[in-house]
Amino acid sequence: MVELEWRVGLDPKLPGSARPELHDTGKPARVCIQLHGLTTSTPPGDFTAIRERVSVIACTVSGNPKICLDLGRLVGGRPREKPLRGDRRTILTLEQDTGNKISRRAVIEGKQNIMLGGKSVVMAGVCLRGDLYRRPDKPAEGEKEGLTTAISIGRASVIATDCTIRPPMRLSRGHMTFYPMRIGDNVFIGPGTHVSSATISSHVHIGANCVLSPFCVIKESCKILPHTVIPPHMIIPPGSVVAGRPAQIVGEVGEGWGQGGPADGEEWVEGGDLRPLVRSIK
Amino acid sequence: MTSKPVTSKRLLSAPAAPAVKTPCHIHPSAIVADKAQITGAHAVEIGENAVIHPYAKIRAEGGKVVIGNNSMVYERAVVGVAEGGEQDVVIGEGVNIDTGAVIEAKNIGDGSTIEVNAIIGKGTVLGRYCKVASLERVEAGEELEDFMVVYSDGQRRIDKTMKDHPDIREAKRVGQEKSIELMRKMLPNAAAKWM
Numbered sequence: 214m215v216e217l218e219w220r221v222g223l224d225p226k227l228p229g230s231a232r233p234e235l236h237d238t239g240k241p242a243r244v245c246i247q248l249h250g251l252t253t254s255t256p257p258g259d260f261t262a263i264r265e266r267v268s269v270i271a272c273t274v275s276g277n278p279k280i281c282l283d284l285g286r287l288v289g290g291r292p293r294e295k296p297l298r299g300d301r302r303t304i305l306t307l308e309q310d311t312g313n314k315i316s317r318r319a320v321i322e323g324k325q326n327i328m329l330g331g332k333s334v335v336m337a338g339v340c341l342r343g344d345l346y347r348r349p350d351k352p353a354e355g356e357k358e359g360l361t362t363a364i365s366i367g368r369a370s371v372i373a374t375d376c377t378i379r380p381p382m383r384l385s386r387g388h389m390t391f392y393p394m395r396i397g398d399n400v401f402i403g404p405g406t407h408v409s410s411a412t413i414s415s416h417v418h419i420g421a422n423c424v425l426s427p428f429c430v431i432k433e434s435c436k437i438l439p440h441t442v443i444p445p446h447m448i449i450p451p452g453s454v455v456a457g458r459p460a461q462i463v464g465e466v467g468e469g470w471g472q473g474g475p476a477d478g479e480e481w482v483e484g485g486d487l488r489p490l491v492r493s494i495k
Numbered sequence: 496m497t498s499k500p501v502t503s504k505r506l507l508s509a510p511a512a513p514a515v516k517t518p519c520h521i522h523p524s525a526i527v528a529d530k531a532q533i534t535g536a537h538a539v540e541i542g543e544n545a546v547i548h549p550y551a552k553i554r555a556e557g558g559k560v561v562i563g564n565n566s567m568v569y570e571r572a573v574v575g576v577a578e579g580g581e582q583d584v585v586i587g588e589g590v591n592i593d594t595g596a597v598i599e600a601k602n603i604g605d606g607s608t609i610e611v612n613a614i615i616g617k618g619t620v621l622g623r624y625c626k627v628a629s630l631e632r633v634e635a636g637e638e639l640e641d642f643m644v645v646y647s648d649g650q651r652r653i654d655k656t657m658k659d660h661p662d663i664r665e666a667k668r669v670g671q672e673k674s675i676e677l678m679r680k681m682l683p684n685a686a687a688k689w690m
Contacts, residue, residue: 322530322549340550340570345681377571377594382677384670389677407594407611407629424611424629442629458630458647 314494326361330368330398332491338375345380345391363391367398367415369487371494374404381409381427392428399487403439410443414451416471418483434484436466517555519689522564526678529685535560535575539689542566542588546678558583563605565671566590567678574598580617587623589671600633604641606667613645624657624664 312332319335321327323343335341346363363380372378380394394408397415402408406423413419413431420439425431430448437443438456449455454464471484480489517533521541528549533539535555541547542564550570553560557576563586568574572592576582576599584598587605592598595612604623609615613627616635621627625639628646633639642658645651656663 320530320550342570344549348680379570379594382674384673389670389673391677391681405612422612422630426611426629440630458628 312491314491323363326363328362328365330366330370332368332488333366333370333372334491334494335372336374336404336494339372340377340379342377342379345382347380347391347393362393364394364396366396367400369398369491370396370400370402371487371490372402373406373421376402376404376406376408378402378408381411383428397433399485401483401487401490416484434466434470436470436484438463517689521686521690523686525686526675526682526684527686527689528682529688531685533689537583541686544672544675546675546682548572548678548682557581561585563588563590565668565675566592567671567674568592569594569596571595572598576617582617589668591671591674593629596627599635606664624654624667626654 311329313329313335314333315321315329315335316337316339318337319339319341321335321341321343323346324341326343326346327341329335341364343363346361349361364378366372378394380391382389382391392411394410395412396408397413397417399415400413400417400419402419403421403423405421406419406425408419408425409427410425410429410431411427413425414433414435416434417431417437418435419425419437420441422440423437424442426443426445426447428446429443431437431443432449432451434452435449436454437449437460438454440458441456441460442458443449443455443460447460449460449462452466452470453462454466455461456463466484471482480493481487517535517537517539519533519539519541521527522543522545524543525541525545525547527533527541527547528551530549531547532550532552533555534552537555537557538559539553539555540559540561542562544565545562546567547553547562548568548570551568552571552573552575553562553568554573554575554577556578557580560575561583562568562574565588566586567590569592571594573596574586574592575584580599582599582601584600586592586598586603587607589606590603591608593609593611593613596609597614598609599617600615600619600621603609603615603621604625606624607621608626610627610629610631612630614632615621615627616633616637618636619633620638621633622639622641622643624642626644626646627633628644631645631649633645639645639651640653642654643651644654657667
């Protein structure tokens, strides 16, 4: 008998973590999974974890065909036309490895609140504060607790040594609360930086020893030079080069930043696809 | 970071059991995280409602460390002088010490904020409601007046807003209290480990 346990998140020992999200096109798509006649449709951004063991009756996907393929892999081959038959105890284990590389010397608090997209690297000495998450205000319906994500990191992102990633905190409706933090794909965070931003979009390159104060927003394809201090709530427009304390926009990344293959001897290029870098980190 | 199993797996990140038990006076309402590191032979006094985050390092090696009421020490901050320097470190009330800061000051006045990765040298005295911005340094022996702001690679100025408006100071105090209330909910208290 076979059972589907669909888990997303940071647990390198457990096979079968998966993340059905469109990273390449950036367009949202809906994923519909039919479970015992109930439909769970969630936009991919919110798709965090389904912890209960349920049987998959049918998988249908609307939207981008890429998701269809991912799900096809997840349920073990092809998208199924006919529903899988089985009772509640059937298990279909996903044998997919997410490819996340997390150093043993990384210091991770609250790992159940941390989502890592596939093929991301967390190097030694990194401190991830997943224990500081936003508590949902209303009590959960029934016995299920709301899914709390403190930190969500995209695919092929690299967090270099001794960084600290901590969700930002501010006053909201009379109480201090932590807000969830989103880091996009192909983000390189240099060694020793302190990251407390609200969001970091994709293809950003952050230099060493930077400080990203709470609630700053970094848009796509930015380059943050080393030793920058970005003040709180600063919004950095896409494609800018930022430096200084306090940070100022000192330039723009050119048209072809991130594109064009790496130079001889290098395996990856700043702002581009970081997968070669991820592969080269043992 | 290899895939081969290594015998000393987690020893590097978890603190080794200290040879000497630090004499700590931790107020019952203070919150000290389990992974906080308190070392050294001298006394450590943690005041009412103080919060010590995981991986914060309080080293009472060169002298005692006093953390005032309502103060918060974030992760990876280092408070206290190393072995050899004979100096106490006294942190006032409502002081916020952000991630990675290294505090070797003699005294930090009430209501001060030391931001991320700042370095406060030995023997310095910071006044009340001071603010040291991220990555800044305060050199050894310096004295900062009340309401002084250290920013932008070594520049100093006086924060007139804080100085002239007591209601702003009050707002800061209230904000600090709310942060502490939040930390009480988020961090499990393991103060009993050191008492």
